[in-house]
Amino acid sequence: MEIGGGAGRVGRAIVDGVNLRxxxxxxxxxxxxxxxxxxxxxLALLGEFPAGARVTGEVRVPDGLVGYVPQHPAAVLNPxxxxxxxxxxxxxxxxxxxxxxxxxxxxxxxxxQALRDAQLDPSEALLSRYPHQLxxxxxxxxxxxxxxxxxxxxxxxxxxxxxxxxxxxxLIAEQLAAVARRGMGxxxxxxxxxxxxxxxDEVLVMRGGRVVESGPPERLWERxxxxxxxxxxxxxxxxxxxxNAPAEPGRTVLEAxxxxxxxxxxxxxxxxxxxxALTVREGxxxxxxxxxxxxxxxxxxxxxxxxxxxxxxxxxxxxxxxRSVRARSREQLAAVQYVFQDVRAAFDEYRPVLxxxxxxxxxxxxxxxxxxxAEALTTLNALGLDDDAxxxxxxxxxxxxxxxAALARALLARPRVLICDEITSGLxxxxxxxxxxxxxxxxxTHNGLSLVLITHDPHTAARAHRVVRLTDGVCRSDPPxxx
Numbered sequence: 133m134e135i136g137g138g139a140g141r142v143g144r145a146i147v148d149g150v151n152l153r154x155x156x157x158x159x160x161x162x163x164x165x166x167x168x169x170x171x172x173x174x175l176a177l178l179g180e181f182p183a184g185a186r187v188t189g190e191v192r193v194p195d196g197l198v199g200y201v202p203q204h205p206a207a208v209l210n211p212x213x214x215x216x217x218x219x220x221x222x223x224x225x226x227x228x229x230x231x232x233x234x235x236x237x238x239x240x241x242x243x244x245q246a247l248r249d250a251q252l253d254p255s256e257a258l259l260s261r262y263p264h265q266l267x268x269x270x271x272x273x274x275x276x277x278x279x280x281x282x283x284x285x286x287x288x289x290x291x292x293x294x295x296x297x298x299x300x301x302x303l304i305a306e307q308l309a310a311v312a313r314r315g316m317g318x319x320x321x322x323x324x325x326x327x328x329x330x331x332x333d334e335v336l337v338m339r340g341g342r343v344v345e346s347g348p349p350e351r352l353w354e355r356x357x358x359x360x361x362x363x364x365x366x367x368x369x370x371x372x373x374x375x376n377a378p379a380e381p382g383r384t385v386l387e388a389x390x391x392x393x394x395x396x397x398x399x400x401x402x403x404x405x406x407x408x409a410l411t412v413r414e415g416x417x418x419x420x421x422x423x424x425x426x427x428x429x430x431x432x433x434x435x436x437x438x439x440x441x442x443x444x445x446x447x448x449x450x451x452x453x454x455r456s457v458r459a460r461s462r463e464q465l466a467a468v469q470y471v472f473q474d475v476r477a478a479f480d481e482y483r484p485v486l487x488x489x490x491x492x493x494x495x496x497x498x499x500x501x502x503x504x505x506a507e508a509l510t511t512l513n514a515l516g517l518d519d520d521a522x523x524x525x526x527x528x529x530x531x532x533x534x535x536x537a538a539l540a541r542a543l544l545a546r547p548r549v550l551i552c553d554e555i556t557s558g559l560x561x562x563x564x565x566x567x568x569x570x571x572x573x574x575x576x577t578h579n580g581l582s583l584v585l586i587t588h589d590p591h592t593a594a595r596a597h598r599v600v601r602l603t604d605g606v607c608r609s610d611p612p613x614x615x
Contacts, residue, residue: 146182147172148341154286154317159308161320161328161349163364164338165560167530170321171203173338174288177319182527193286199279203291204474205271209263215274216259219243222281246277249310251303265395268473268554269296269424276307287311290321294557297423297588305330323560325365329353337361364562382414385582386468386549390444391434392605393427404430406605407444412549415580417572419593422602428586429473431602432551435584436470448548466496469542473554473586475534479526485537486512486522492544504544511540515570532563539570543578550574553586568595 147169154160162170172182177198181187202208210218223239223246244254250273252258263271272292279287289308293301305327312318312331322328328335329349336346337358345358356362388410394403404427412418422428433439435446437457446453448467454460472478479488490508493499499507512522515536526534535555542550552571556564572595575581585596593599601608 145341146185147176150336150338150341150343152319152336152343154319156285156315156317157312158333159312159318159320159331161322161332161335162338163322163325163328163335163560165364165530166323166532166563168338169341170338171290172341174200174290174319174321177286177288196285197282199282199284199287201272201275201279201287201289201292203294204477205268205275206263206474207477208275209271211263214260214262215266216243218263218274219246219277219281222278242281243277246280247273249280249307250274250277251300251307252277261395267425267429269300272296273304280311284316286317286319288319288321291323292320293322293324293327294554296557297421298590300424300588301327323564325561337364364560382416382580384411385414385449386412386435387447387450388431388435388444389447391431391446392443393430393434393439393441403605405434405442408602408605408607410435410600410607412582412584414548414582415575416598417575417583417585417596419585419587419596419599420602421587421590421593421599424588426602427605428602429553431607432470432553432584432586435549436468436551437465438470462496462498466545467548469545469547469550471535471538471542471550471552471555473557475531475538475555476526478538479534481525481527483525484523485517485526485529485534488526489522489537489541489544492541496545508540508544511543512537515540516566532559532567535559535567536570543574546578547581549582549584551584551586554588555585556592557588564592568592571595 150169150173152160152173162173164170175181176191177193178200179191220239220243223242224235247254247258252270252273258270263274266274276292292304292308296304301324308318308320308331320328320332332349334346335349335352336343337352337360338344339360345352345356345361352361353365356365388408391405391408392403393405408427408431410420410431420428420431430439434442437453437455437460440456442455446455448464453464453468457465479485486505486508489512490501490504493504493507494501509519509522513519517533517536517540521529521533522537526537529537538555556567559567571583571585574583585592587593
């Protein structure tokens, strides 16, 4: 399989002169900063290009399908169908075959094997869930199971380990290696340099739509030639990141008591949270960690009023908050803000970023529109976005740029508590280090703002004042102390 050529829009090159070959049984990794052109290159193998792009060059794909596992898998899973139905349609061939008993049994066996190959337990409880009842990591593995059922010859894996805990990353790495051993070619688009060193047969480093360096991982790590490659690889090890000293215990701003959440599927009810309790103190940087599917995002959504079907209560300054965000007052909405992991889904793709950021101040603080726009521009500039970038639509910004815009939008509410759900997981090491440094300063620069960071990454969590671990749906402090 070969790809070459370039794409441009409004005179701006998105991908310029990229050439690569993915052979059966080999894993080729594309690495680079957010916005470097990795996903655009990967999507070209599926015949997908940005709207309005001018395309030159050639893509040649052998007989057979190209499977695609996107960074945000919820976008490609039908929200109205349960996991079992999503996979059985593919396992039966999707041709309306008669539902004879032997064919149903064969399809059922294929579905369960595909889930096992994708490192998911094919239990009835999981098969009966809808996509929104799965964690991001579980959604990603369901999409991988779909690609395996389709019998794809080439797999494009876009950030497959993004937002995954270390054990799940290990399982995904093993699965990709097994896929390659079966003769499938894999194009791995990733910021995770650890998995690149472990799996890749060849690495292509991208910057500004161009490949600036390529070679086997051993050579790149030992003797990088390009200055950008050196910078990218030198920031890989974040284990030595400065750990914040514990914050002075402040008064409790936000508290969760006895949060219990269950997902019902048929006759089965699986508890995601079991009486989870959490306190957030003024000016504190709190990290919440746990395995994929442990309930971290569910707990965060309960705090923000985005998951109303739960038992227990959430209190702001000791006063119970309505369970649903729709029932909260403007002051309560402003006090607890949420920044989503799937940042692109949180923006209207047709409106300029600046307008959407300013809207927060208008809606939640009743700020006049001209003043809100000026404040939004100042905040966006302070977060590293220039005037030209913020006047574009979200589709024209990289993941790192859009994540900063989402932070600016939340900060314009002047919140008491800012909840960030895996917002660094899909970023390259250079951008991630910059954003983490920015997050660490927010409690000091925004009048005692409390920060709750949902993360799988132990190095990221090490920057927090306090770490809370979710295990079996229950909060436990790490090291042990009251949550």
